[in-house]
């Protein structure tokens with residue numbers, strides 16, 4: 001990977017024949033050198049970035065397809081490192097219910113998991129089409145599914161929408177009060193996880209991870225065995241960790257240790273474990289993260305309602321941490337730009353304000369966490385997360401001519417502070433244009449909306465029966 005872009009010499013290195021040439025954008029590479037290029041160009045061969053330079057140096061390049069733009073910023077695609085595909089059609093439903101009835105608690109157990117349980121495979125496919133085309137429309141080019149029902153259908157939807165993703169199976173083998181269809185034996189859970197990973201091994205853009213829903217829903221034996229399988233296969237385990245107070249109490253009561261301490265003791269807290277939320281970490285658990293290097297995901301939309309998440313502490317101490325939405329049911333938006341903006345305010349309140357320290361975290365650093373950090377957290381830092389020659393061509397073209405963005409002195413500031421998902425004009429994933437001037441190239445969005453209108457009443461009828 002060539003991260004050292006010498007603009008003066010780029011013309012000589014430009015290839016002649018390329019598949020796609022993007023010309024006229026300001027480039028914010030988010031590479032190790034923090035390269036920005038005004039009026040730049042990016043050449044793509046196959047699924048990879050072949051050349052990056054000034055537009056003026058690109059004239060000798062002969063592309064099969066050319067995208068000439070003005071007033072656009074090119075940015076690496078954003079990564080949603082914790083997502084729930086099967087909760088997509090629940091967006092706004094819990095809030096709507098709360099206006100007319102008393103809600104039960106906890107929400108995840110009383111509503112999210114029952115909702116997942118009533119979905120047919122085709123409903124999960126539909127949820128995937130809706131969710132992933134939504135993500136693409138707001139600049140997310142890669143997602144990590146936390147684990148839900150019918151994960152193969154998520155994979156099929158990911159392939160069809162053109163997004164990059166890691167799918168996973170909801171894994172619950174203990175606890176009371178869960179719908180029967182969501183519970184499996186330990187052997188079924190292991191078998192289901194391993195065969196899923198195996199089936200999606202050679203699919204390239206879409207792969208599968210192992211999953212443990214969380215420590216309360218997974219037996220210690222299952223946690224050990226999935227942890228062992230992760231080490232053997234080199235695949236990540238997606239889990240929720242240190243998210244709720246109930247989980248801390250459960251770990252103290254059953255293991256005499258806090259959740260991350262328990263996982264460290266049994267050898268599962270390692271580079272293969274991907275720990276969504278990681279909000280309620282004690283100082284000792286933060287040390288364990290730094291020592292054992294599990295990855296993490298900060299979901300700013302809801303993490304500040306759970307505790308004081310130490311995002312910047314973890315990031316600055318070298319933990320691989322990205323940003324996530326936690327799905328549409330949790331908060332509503334799938335816009336990682338907005339997650340980053342929320343995280344900046346949250347981290348400022350936690351880290352800076354008590355000490356009258358105004359610069360606790362910058363928007364630029366959070367944009368880096370949303371890209372570089374997400375890639376590292378998913379173990380994909382060698383192929384995605386920045387615009388560099390040799391990396392996958394996962395590229396956003398963002399509007400930068402709106403009134404709320406002018407004037408522009410530094411495209412990095414604009415991308416980090418004033419861009420939101422709806423400013424995404426075009427999206428390239430794996431070298432293919434999947435969104436062009438806000439038009440989805442692979443999904444007929446009006447037909448998809450019509451399918452939703454037709455299907456939602458039946459899904460909601462089933463949901464009423466299980467709540």
Ligand SMILES: [Zn+2]
Pocket residue numbers: 082084146240276326
């Ligand atoms: Zn979650």
